[in-house]
Amino acid sequence: MIRYNLELAFPDKTDDERDAIARGVARHFARSTLDAIRIQRLTPDELMSTVTVHGWSNVESALERGRGIFFLTAHIGSWEVAALATGLLLPDPGLAVINRPLDNPHLEQVLARLRTLYGNHVFGKRNILREMIDHLRANGGIGILIDQRVLEQEGILVPFFGHPAWTHPILARISRKTRAAVVPTVAMREGPGRYGLHYDPAVYVDELPEEEREDVPLTAHYLAILEQAIRRQPDQWLWYHDRWKQLRLQSST
Numbered sequence: 001m002i003r004y005n006l007e008l009a010f011p012d013k014t015d016d017e018r019d020a021i022a023r024g025v026a027r028h029f030a031r032s033t034l035d036a037i038r039i040q041r042l043t044p045d046e047l048m049s050t051v052t053v054h055g056w057s058n059v060e061s062a063l064e065r066g067r068g069i070f071f072l073t074a075h076i077g078s079w080e081v082a083a084l085a086t087g088l089l090l091p092d093p094g095l096a097v098i099n100r101p102l103d104n105p106h107l108e109q110v111l112a113r114l115r116t117l118y119g120n121h122v123f124g125k126r127n128i129l130r131e132m133i134d135h136l137r138a139n140g141g142i143g144i145l146i147d148q149r150v151l152e153q154e155g156i157l158v159p160f161f162g163h164p165a166w167t168h169p170i171l172a173r174i175s176r177k178t179r180a181a182v183v184p185t186v187a188m189r190e191g192p193g194r195y196g197l198h199y200d201p202a203v204y205v206d207e208l209p210e211e212e213r214e215d216v217p218l219t220a221h222y223l224a225i226l227e228q229a230i231r232r233q234p235d236q237w238l239w240y241h242d243r244w245k246q247l248r249l250q251s252s253t
Contacts, residue, residue: 005241006022047118068140068141070174072146076233077189082197087118093121097143099124132174136178137178146167147238150167155167203221
């Protein structure tokens with residue numbers, strides 16, 4: 001799977017270069033698993049001592065609008081650290097994260113404990129739309145990841161690394177409806193137990209040309225932002241995911 005994805009995303013790289021990325025991905029996620037265990041023993045102050053924050057002024061500017069914030073991120077770097085640290089930095093009502101329950105109930109319980117470690121909220125499947133809108137109206141933050149494949153009946157096709165990818169349009173629809181700011185956010189692993197937490201300038205949907213606010217162009221815009229972050233450090237993204245499943249199946253027939 002990872003070899004197929006890397007060949008699709010980086011056709012100009014050599015096999016050796018793609019193999020080097022694949023080895024880096026394996027190392028990164030092995031370390032991330034150990035980090036997730038270690039983090040649960042840290043106090044809030046101890047966690048924040050491992051994080052260097054960049055661009056927090058972009059969050060402050062977004063908060064001044066009073067419409068809440070979506071923190072757009074991906075399965076890159078340490079997204080769990082990004083959520084925990086952001087929740088500690090935000091004023092009340094803090095951060096909520098959208099959770100897709102896992103099939104493994106034990107692992108789901110472990111992750112739920114990690115995600116709520118310092119008081120973050122977790123939105124499950126029920127009443128999620130109402131919970132999101134209420135949280136944004138209170139000028140809260142919501143962490144959201146849209147880089148993984150969804151079922152065809154749930155998503156729209158938008159380009160990702162130059163290829164069509166089924167993607168959920170929920171962020172486009174809710175950010176358009178609520179006019180909440182969308183702040184691209186990544187926490188990259190910089191060394192053993194060290195992270196760089198980056199907040200990029202916010203996307204304000206109501207300031208975009210009207211034709212760019214529709215589901216497809218707006219979702220494509222959000223994915224393009226994530227793609228840029230992945231291209232900067234490709235060894236820290238979850239290339240194991242079957243992101244372009246429909247293309248893989250077509251190529252095998």
